[in-house]
Amino acid sequence: MASAVDAVTATFRFYEELNDFLPRAQRGRDCVCACARAATVKHMIEALGVPHTEVELILVNGESCGFDRLLQDRDRVSVYPRFEAFDITPLLRVRGEPLRTTRFVADAHLGGLAHLLRMTGFDTLYDNHFADSEIESIAMREGRIVLTRDRELLKRRGVTHGCYVRAIKATPQLREIFSRLDLGRSARPFSLCLDCNAPLRRIDKTEVDGRVPPGVLARHDRFATCACCRRVFWEGSHWRRMRALVDELLPPGTA
Structure with a gap:
């Protein structure tokens, strides 16, 4: 003592x-x-x-x-905390530089948020079996922002960039993170697989025959696929609901 x-x-x-x-x-x-x-x-x-x-x-x-x-x-x-309205450039911020690329790793309680961030095009690692030590290691190694509702995780020495997520449900959490980190202008909606976090690529309609229901093939012309899981995506009713959320988050003229 x-x-x-x-x-x-x-x-x-x-x-x-x-x-x-x-x-x-x-x-x-x-x-x-x-x-x-x-x-x-x-x-x-x-x-x-x-x-x-x-x-x-x-x-x-x-x-x-x-x-x-x-x-x-x-x-x-x-x-x-982070300043929204004032320029504090002349003052010493507590970390030298922002991360060059905005990438995330989410803890076990934020699976829904991880999927929505992928929907908006942000590389987000998530596994509900990640231990805190593993999340810290990933953040250090790959320069990722840690997202968590566990304040003790954010106190770990190796975590230099992180956000304590205050909202409870996934959609309000997404709105919160977009607002706090000003993500709207860097979003790339529908460019990543929601499950694999891998890039999507456009695929010709002729290549999805037999991989989607016949009704979907008849009604849609635009398709994308993930090289990892081979899942096929199209602009159906689920996409339209996601599109409405994306339009709410992005600045006018960027959607």
């Missing part, structure tokens, strides 16, 4: 949706915390319950800093 000489006291204040991770009594107010002299900002933020992946900007005594800043006695730490 730290002695009275070694201990330091810092004041933390979390803003906007970061308060969702705090006990109700600590939300929207200063929180005075005792911590070891060697504690970093990241260590204390996560000790208070906030995953580091949810943090975009940290100010200590009014100056921006990174996660590795060592806390000193009487420091005042202000912690902010």
Whole structure:
């Protein structure tokens, strides 16, 4: 245990949706915390319950800093989520660069969201048998954004980019992720297999004879297939329901 000489006291204040991770009594107010002299900002933020992946900007005594800043006695730490309305480019963000390609890995509870992200063209790995350690390893190795409702997973050292998903059901989850990460302009709807996460390719009508019901062959002319599972897709009633959701998510003129 730290002695009275070694201990330091810092004041933390979390803003906007970061308060969702705090006990109700600590939300929207200063929180005075005792911590070891060697504690970093990241260590204390996560000790208070906030995953580091949810943090975009940290100010200590009014100056921006990174996660590795060592806390000193009487420091005042202000912690902010992603900014929607303000340009904070002159300030030091807590991670150097965004990921070059937007790709995801989803935990075991987000299978529905994974399918909908694939529907909108985002490479999303999902297996309901993935252990947390495996998700961390995949995220590190392949530069993927971790999607989860488990805040402890987002606290793992190897997870540099991640989102805590607040919504419970798949469609609201998709709307949430599109809004938070501004995905609308980079979506490529109906370009990936919903099951395999592999690219789809257009296929001539003559090549699907015997692979789809006769009525479908008679009513439709546009088909696509997945090279992995060989499933054939067409623009039927299920596609029209998905198209309506896609049109809602994409900016005007990009659908």
